[in-house]
Amino acid sequence: MVKLIDSTDRxxxxxxxxxxxxxxxxxxKRINLSPSATHTRRKRLESEGIILSYETTIDRQALGYDLLCFIYIAMNAHQRDDITQFQHNVTCLPEVLECHHVTGEYDYILKVVLKNTNDLKHFIVEHLSSLPSVTRIQTTVSYGEVKQTTALPL
Known part of the structure; x- marks a missing residue:
């Protein structure tokens, strides 16, 4: 459901x-409102679920995570229980930054951060290959992030 916001909210x-x-x-000052009106608007946007959270972005390489991978997963079963179980298992893995259920040749695309190729091998063999219904895995390693943002075009 699209929520209406005015130019000040924007x-x-x-x-x-x-x-x-x-x-x-x-x-x-930046949006030309009083501090109390600004606070009220911010709290309203939070309570309406427009502002979901506030996060800190950390330089992954500064902490030794040199591999950023996109892992494509194909499944042979698409019943609700299989999907629910797969999604639960994947969301419990801290290396998985994002998981997208997609159309096309693959069923899921995972954005995964790892320290090195040994970690990648272990992650695929121990965590992904053993999941029920997973039939095919393809991994792409990112050479570098050209653009990374969570900002929506407003």
């Missing part, structure tokens, strides 16, 4: 996407 959301830690007073 400005507030843009500012928060650029800097989620911006002080309320500075945010209020």
């Amino acid at each position: 400005q507030l959301l843009k500012a928060l996407q650029e800097n989620a830690q911006i002080a309320n007073v500075d945010l209020a």
Whole structure:
């Protein structure tokens, strides 16, 4: 369901996407509202589920995660129980940054971060190949991120 927001909400959301830690007073100045009105709008956007969370982005390579991979998964069973079980298993793996249920040749695409190729081999053999209904796995290693953002075009 599309939620209606006005131009002030849009400005507030843009500012928060650029800097989620911006002080309320500075945010209020930026969008030309009083601090209390800004706070009220922000809380409303949170309670309506438009603002889902505030996150910290960490440099993965600074912590030794040198491999960013996209792993394509094909399954031979597509019943609700199989899908639910697969999704549960994958969401429990901390290496999985994203999991997308997709159309086409594969059923899922995982965005996975690992330290090295040995970790990749272990991850595929121990965690993915052993999952029920998984029939095919294809891995693509990223050379580098050209663009990475969670900001929506407002």
